[in-house]
Amino acid sequence: xxxxxxxxxxxxxxxxxxxxxxxxxxxxxxxxxxxxxxxxxxxxxxxxxxxxxxxxxxxxxxxxxxxxxxxxxxxxxxxxxxxxxxxxxxxxxxxxxxxxxxxxxxxxxxxxxxxxxxxxxxxxxxxxxxxxxxxxxxxxxxxxxxxxxxxxxxxxxxxxxxxxxxxxxxxxxxxxxxxxxxxxxxxxxxxxxxxxxxxxxxxxxxxxxxxxxxxxxxxxxxxxxxxxxxxxxxxxxxxxxxxxxxxxxxxxxxxxxxxxxxxxxxxxxxxxxxxxxxxxxxxxxxxxxxxxxxxxxxxxxxxxxxxxxxxxxxxxxxxxxxxxxxx
Amino acid sequence: xxxxxxxxxxxxxxxxxxxxxxxxxxxxxxxxxxxxxxxxxxxxxxxxxxxxxxxxxxxxxxxxxxxxxxxxxxxxxxxxxxxxxxxxxxxxxxxxxxxxxxxxxxxxxxxxxxxxxxxxxxxxxxxxxxxxxxxxxxxxxxxxxxxxxxxxxxxxxxxxxxxxxxxxxxxxxxxxxxxxxxxxxxxxxxxxxxxxxxxxxxxxxxxxxxxxxxxxxxxxxxxxxxxxxxxxxxxxxxxxxxxxxxxxxxxxxxxxxxxxxxxxxxxxxxxxxxxxxxxxxxxxxxxxxxxxxxxxxxxxxxxxxxxxxxxxxxxxxxxxxxxxxxxxxxxxxxxxxxxxxxxxxxxxxxxxxxxxxxxxxxxxxxxxxxxxxxxxxxxxxxxxxxxxxxxxxxxxxxxxxxxxxxxxxxxxxxxxxxxxxxxxxxxxxxxxxxxxxxxxxxxxxxxxxxxxxxxxxxxx
Ligand SMILES: Nc1ncnc2c1ncn2[C@@H]1O[C@H](COP(=O)(O)OP(=O)(O)OP(=O)(O)O)[C@@H](O)[C@H]1O
Ligand SMILES: [Mg+2]
Numbered sequence: 001x002x003x004x005x006x007x008x009x010x011x012x013x014x015x016x017x018x019x020x021x022x023x024x025x026x027x028x029x030x031x032x033x034x035x036x037x038x039x040x041x042x043x044x045x046x047x048x049x050x051x052x053x054x055x056x057x058x059x060x061x062x063x064x065x066x067x068x069x070x071x072x073x074x075x076x077x078x079x080x081x082x083x084x085x086x087x088x089x090x091x092x093x094x095x096x097x098x099x100x101x102x103x104x105x106x107x108x109x110x111x112x113x114x115x116x117x118x119x120x121x122x123x124x125x126x127x128x129x130x131x132x133x134x135x136x137x138x139x140x141x142x143x144x145x146x147x148x149x150x151x152x153x154x155x156x157x158x159x160x161x162x163x164x165x166x167x168x169x170x171x172x173x174x175x176x177x178x179x180x181x182x183x184x185x186x187x188x189x190x191x192x193x194x195x196x197x198x199x200x201x202x203x204x205x206x207x208x209x210x211x212x213x214x215x216x217x218x219x220x221x222x223x224x225x226x227x228x229x230x231x232x233x234x235x236x237x238x239x240x241x242x243x244x245x246x247x248x249x250x251x252x253x254x255x256x257x258x259x260x261x262x263x264x265x266x267x268x269x270x271x272x273x274x275x276x277x278x279x280x281x282x283x284x285x286x287x288x289x290x291x292x293x294x295x296x297x298x299x300x301x302x303x304x305x306x307x308x309x310x311x312x313x314x315x316x317x318x319x320x321x322x323x324x325x326x327x
Numbered sequence: 328x329x330x331x332x333x334x335x336x337x338x339x340x341x342x343x344x345x346x347x348x349x350x351x352x353x354x355x356x357x358x359x360x361x362x363x364x365x366x367x368x369x370x371x372x373x374x375x376x377x378x379x380x381x382x383x384x385x386x387x388x389x390x391x392x393x394x395x396x397x398x399x400x401x402x403x404x405x406x407x408x409x410x411x412x413x414x415x416x417x418x419x420x421x422x423x424x425x426x427x428x429x430x431x432x433x434x435x436x437x438x439x440x441x442x443x444x445x446x447x448x449x450x451x452x453x454x455x456x457x458x459x460x461x462x463x464x465x466x467x468x469x470x471x472x473x474x475x476x477x478x479x480x481x482x483x484x485x486x487x488x489x490x491x492x493x494x495x496x497x498x499x500x501x502x503x504x505x506x507x508x509x510x511x512x513x514x515x516x517x518x519x520x521x522x523x524x525x526x527x528x529x530x531x532x533x534x535x536x537x538x539x540x541x542x543x544x545x546x547x548x549x550x551x552x553x554x555x556x557x558x559x560x561x562x563x564x565x566x567x568x569x570x571x572x573x574x575x576x577x578x579x580x581x582x583x584x585x586x587x588x589x590x591x592x593x594x595x596x597x598x599x600x601x602x603x604x605x606x607x608x609x610x611x612x613x614x615x616x617x618x619x620x621x622x623x624x625x626x627x628x629x630x631x632x633x634x635x636x637x638x639x640x641x642x643x644x645x646x647x648x649x650x651x652x653x654x655x656x657x658x659x660x661x662x663x664x665x666x667x668x669x670x671x672x673x674x675x676x677x678x679x680x681x682x683x684x685x686x687x688x689x690x691x692x693x694x695x696x697x698x699x700x701x702x703x704x705x706x707x708x709x710x711x712x713x714x715x716x717x718x719x720x721x722x723x724x725x726x727x728x729x730x731x732x733x734x735x736x737x738x739x740x741x742x743x744x745x746x747x748x749x750x751x752x753x754x755x756x757x758x759x760x761x762x763x764x765x766x767x768x769x770x771x772x773x774x775x776x777x778x779x780x781x782x783x784x785x786x787x
Contacts (some may be wrong), residue, residue: 058417060783081419090409094337096344108333109418137344321704 005161005192006034006057011066013052013216026052028057028216029066039183039193041203041224044213050196053213054163057194070161082111085159087167089196091150095139097148099130102138103156110157110165117156124152127182129175143170151179161192168199180206330420331428333602338432341396351632352440355390359444362386363451372459373471379455380475381744387444388651388738393436395655399662400674402429403777408670416782423774426663432772433659438652452476477746478643479551479634484537484611488527493518527627529613531620536612539633542600543607549597550609551634558590559622559676565589567623568616576608585616590623595634609633635746646749647739653761657732658682660766664773685734695725701768716778 011026027049032298034040042050055061057068059075071080093102100121107117125134138146147170154162164183168176176199183193183206197203201208204224211221220227241249250262342348362383368374403426406412415425456476460468496518500509529535542550558567566587574581580601588594603609611631615623625631661681665674684691737757742749 055413055783060413060781062414062781076418080415080423084417086414086417088410088413090410092413093413094341096341097337101340105333105337106414106418109330109415109420113417 003035004033004160005036005071006032006194007069007072007262008032008053009067011053011068012057013049013061014054014064027056030213030216030218031066032211032218032221034192034194036192037187037190038209039187039195039207041210042194042196042206042213043198043200043203043210049211049216050213051165052216054086054165054194054196058163069225082157083160085154085157085162087150087154087162087164089165089169091146091153093146093149093153096137098135098137099125099141099152102133102149103152106153107156112157120158124155125149128152129178137144142151144172147171148175151182159189159191161194162186165196166198167195168197168202176202191325272315331424331431334415334420334425335431335435338398338402338429339436342436345724348398351394355440356443356447359383359447360382360389360451363455365568372455372463372467373475376452376471376475377744379451381740383448383451384647384740384743387441387448388654389742391437391440391444391651391655392658393679394440395433395658396662396675396678397434398436399430399433399659400666400678401671402433402663402669403666403773404669404674405666407782410783412782422778423770426667426770426774426777429666430659430663430766433662437655437659440562441648441652443653445644449644464763472640473551473636473746475744475746476640477636478638478640478748479746480748480750481553481632481634482539482541483629483633484539484631487522489519490520492522510776523627527625527630529615529623529625531615531617531622534614536610536613537631539609539611539631541607542603542609542633542635545600545603545635547600549635550603551595551597552611553593553595553632553634555593555626555630556590557624557626558617558724559624560619561736562590562617562621563619567621568618569623570614570616572614573598573609575604578604578608580604634747640746643742643747647743649754650737650739650749650757653737653757654732654734655757656762657685657734657766657769660769660773661732664769664776667773667777673688681731682734684728685732686738687735688728688731688733689735691728692725695721695728730765730768732761737761 009031011027011030012025014022015024015026017023030049032040034165042053044050056063057070057075068075071083073080094105097105103121103124104117107121108114122131122134125131128151130145130152131147133141133145138149141149147167151164151167154164167179167183171179179196183195186193187206187208195203195207201261207224209221209223210227212219246264250264253262333631363375363379368376368378392740403412406415416422456471462470467494493515497511497514500514526712552571552573556567566589568585569586570585572581572583580599582602582613584596584598586594586596613623615621617623658678662678665677669677739749741747742751
């Protein structure tokens, strides 16, 4: 028994036109293995076959050639779907259901008791920041709000394996941050996650391994640390120095190391952090919003509902850290 | 089971949030109660009630069927197009359960409509009666109730087994004329005609006798005789005189009637049950006394019918709505089936086509086979005819129509307007065949198609 949760072998998908002629080779001989407890990132430019890979893994598309197995079973096995969560590229939800009804509907399709679903629904809504709009119909939601609900829907069964197709698209920076934290938390709880994203910075933070697709083929695959570490330059962080001191240091390095390309810059406050600060202020001021309540005050920080006993404090801690760092 | 119901309930929620749908339903609910006023008829209580019974039922059946078709045709393909199926199909639900869930949803939505329609329909009947009750005598009221608001069973005169007799006669003929060649079809026609003359034609001044069986344990005082005949020529005084007598004088009380009735339309009159003997047999003898010496011809089917009460109108009314429900079940199955591989407009078109064909299925089948019989009989007669391309294609089409749901065969309208009982055997058979066999066939095929479908493929 191998440790691989998802396994593909020479997976190929060719889209045909109405007359059966080959048109698009969306995926070409893809062979990957995703291990239990791993966060795997699937990167690539638009149309490189990321979503197609996910759909093949979920049985929404049938492979032209090759094989996929999930938990060691073929994808058309219904039983394995009990342990899977899926957030598609867009949240294809029912406009006429309310957020609560949506979670209820999907929850009841699983082999979970009604009580469990009743308990999890408000927790999940709270977690994705939709606690206050639970009884509004989904058709009134903004894109980001639908996205958040889509995410809650993917987690209703406390899945072992989660497919996230661009989970941060349409989300505000705080939502993005929350999702990042969420993924980390999931990982800590031993879940396996397959993530497609364009936000490289986020992928860099959360993924253990990544694969970069181009034209349906894997260009690079490997551990993030190994792929990203550069061995030919260094970064020094120092307090503000007097110009003379700086000059001396520069001379010293030039003399002893014989290096020429030395640049000196101030570290920039990233826009993301600035935005965070502004919103944090708004939350502290108790401003109302009809949209997603992005971040609660310290007391109301949501927790991830779990079926098993686990430390759900992680998420809270990360958000707190994030907020307190600047002060 | 849970997921099927869950999906079905979601469909209902969807319908409840569809403004167009709610609007159409409201219009329906408004039109229905106005029908007893609109369908006024000739102003008599009987005419009013009969017209209302017939057309309200037609209207309700038509409207409910169309609703069922639209709702079911919008089920699978809509979710496929809106890609909501991506989520549904990645949940642990078998594909056939999804198909069944959508079917159940469509059926339940229409069922709500049927129940509303039935209540309003029944109210309409009560309203018409209450309107005429003060102005009618008790006798007249009883007559209306007996003819329209009743639940009558009927038996027919015994039919000779033409097929058996003819084949025996042909065998005899073959023995007598050994070695000679003969035209099989011509001979068969000749013998058939002979039996028909012997059984159903009464020449002037002749008497013909028939027995009606199965009139045991009647709980009424009278039975109704309903008859229709034709004459060899148009009678001068527009009527034909005849003597009818009922009951075998050796076993029961004989009743004699002298009647002058016009040909080609149905007539009915009541006779006392004392004419029936203790075995439940009724001997009918008919003597043609026409003054212009015309031959009387009774139709082969339903020429003479004996009707008697069996059960209440209310029960019959409920049964008729159960038949409508059967019809809805199969129409929803057809709609869901088409929606598993066609776009909404095409699915609606195909379903409407099937619906139209279904309401005329028996007629088409008669047209194609002349006998309106089952395919087994069609096969049996196959050897006797020269096989041509035309005949073979006729048979194939006849088969296909036979596989169709025969909506006309389960239409409750003739029962309700004639005050005839919907027999429980017939009802159970209809429920079984229509819901389990025919709906099942469409749902199964739909599931197979849906199971093999690539959900995320772009629909062309
Ligand atoms: N249903 C389909 N029919 C035909 N071609 C398709 C279909 N779905 C995807 N494709 C093609 O397959 C290729 C890969 O598409 P895919 O959606 O997997 O890209 P992606 O990597 O997810 O891109 P993005 O970053 O924009 O989401 C594209 O060239 C696309 O045109
Ligand atoms: Mg994509």
